[in-house]
Amino acid sequence: MxxxxxxxxxxxxxxxxxxxxxxxxxxxxxxxxxxxxxxxxxxxxxxxxxxxxxxxxxxxxxxxxxxxxxxxxxxxxxxxxxxxxxxxxxxxxxxxxxxxxxxxxxxxxxxxxxxxxxxxxxxxxxxxxxxxxxxxxxxxxxxxxxxxxVEPGGNALRSVQGAALRPGDRALVLGPGTIGLLVGMFARAAGAEVHLMGRGDRSLAFARTLGFDGVWTEDALPELPWDAVIDASNAPALPAKALELVEPGKRVVYVGLAGSQSLIDTRTLALKDVTAVGILSASPGLSATIDAYARGDVDxxxxxxxxxxxxxxxxxxxxxxxxxxxxxxxxxxxxx
Known part of the structure; x- marks a missing residue:
């Protein structure tokens, strides 16, 4: 073959x-x-x-x-x-x-x-x-x-589940690639107000066509309270940025992987009383992703x-x- x-x-x-x-x-x-x-x-x-x-x-x-x-x-x-x-x-x-x-x-x-x-x-x-x-x-x-x-969708769904979003929450997704956009779609299906942050003009322009509430570069990001920040990027500096941006008492989710060490200050994590969640794979989310696609919740x-x-x-x-x-x-x- x-x-x-x-x-x-x-x-x-x-x-x-x-x-x-x-x-x-x-x-x-x-x-x-x-x-x-x-x-x-x-x-x-x-x-x-x-x-x-x-x-x-x-x-x-x-x-x-x-x-x-x-x-x-x-x-x-x-x-x-x-x-x-x-x-x-x-x-x-x-x-x-x-x-x-x-x-x-x-x-x-x-x-x-x-x-x-x-x-x-x-x-x-x-x-x-x-x-x-x-x-x-x-x-x-x-x-x-x-x-x-289904496989990339399962990673995204689990990221949204890890963020524990409720209807009306405001979520920020870092990195508008495939996983980041899927995260945004699943977060929106969960009733959240979804914003994305990225760098490339082409990726940001495409993200805007998908109807998210806001698509931003880092220097244009508005100062809003973020109930969850989900890092779906491969940028080493963004895990720390996610922790900086998230509201105290809320959640950061890490599904992206950088090619080098991407460090956070655990003092900030503790002093803000933030929950950090890591997502490795789609495995526990595959069946729920298929169901969401079949219902048309996410396309x-x-x-x-x-x-x-x-x-x-x-x-x-x-x-x-x-x-x-x-x-x-x-x-x-x-x-x-």
Whole structure:
């Protein structure tokens, strides 16, 4: 089958590889749509921390935002999955440790991550093998594009849940990229007044088209009481800025990751009586995200700038925007 393989920094392309075989408890999915994430770009450039920590090695097969149809079953898998449209969890815990058995498999020390960690092949390919326990069925009301947006949506939903927003609260989202915009959409669906702060003219202009209450640069940000500040950026200085901006007694949420240390002063955290929440993965939010998409509470499809083929992926990872691409931050890969 065809798969996109990264063999080294800035070295990648489509290769013919052996198709996956469903092991016990696994299924094979024919991938129909997959998303490109900032994590994929960092693996392509060689900047991803897992490469330096020993959790990932070249060659790599990327892809953790995906949907498709189950076409083969391994031993012990419920036959109801055959032919179902699905997406799935990226984080695959060992299933035996204390974290896994208490519902925290996404932070299992020995976890694999599809297309990311410990050599598990990803979904930027014609097929991918996935454990049955990771599958989430997609209803008819969630089309292929939405199905491939469940994983980033789950991160955003969990960020909004971590902010504990109530109707009428005022939320500030730092970083109007894919996750930041999704956070804004879910916060708005929760009844919050949503503002975004960013830097790039193009990203800010696009964010304004989505109807948020305010879209600002840092120097133009109004002095308003922020009931929650959610940092969805990769800027090392913004975690501290989030803590500076949030109202005393309220919440800061950190879902973005910088490429270098991003420090906060815990004295400020304590003296303002602020709750800080970290969000690693979509895992506990996948099913609720599918439900929100199916109800129409959130529709992230405008974020998709273009859908390209596997053969066109390397230039996208290198930062090129295909001819005819829209203004959104997200690129999808359509796989026949």
């Amino acid at each position: 065809k798969a996109f393989v990264v063999t080294g920094p800035h070295q990648a392309g489509v290769q013919e590889v052996d198709p996956p075989v469903a092991g016990p408890g696994e299924v094979v999915v024919d991938v129909q749509r997959a998303g490109v994430c900032g994590t994929d770009i960092e693996f392509f450039t060689g900047e991803m921390q897992y490469l330096h920590d020993g959790f990932a090695h070249y060659p790599m097969r990327l892809g953790h935002e995906w949907m498709g149809t189950v076409t083969a079953l391994g031993d012990g898998v419920n036959p109801r999955w055959l032919g179902r449209r699905v997406t799935g969890d990226t984080m695959l815990g060992c299933g035996e440790c204390r974290r896994c058995t208490s519902g925290y498999q996404h932070v299992c020390e020995n976890r694999t991550e599809i297309g990311i960690r410990n050599g598990r092949p990803g979904a930027l390919a014609e097929q991918v093998a996935v454990p049955e326990r990771a599958l989430r069925e997609l209803p008819d009301g969630v089309d292929d594009a939405l199905g491939a947006l 992230p499809r405008p974020l998709i700038a273009a859908t390209v083929t596997l053969d066109d992926l390397a230039p996208v990872l290198a930062g090129e925007r295909p001819d005819g691409a829209g203004p959104g931050p997200k690129f999808h890969i359509g796989i026949d």
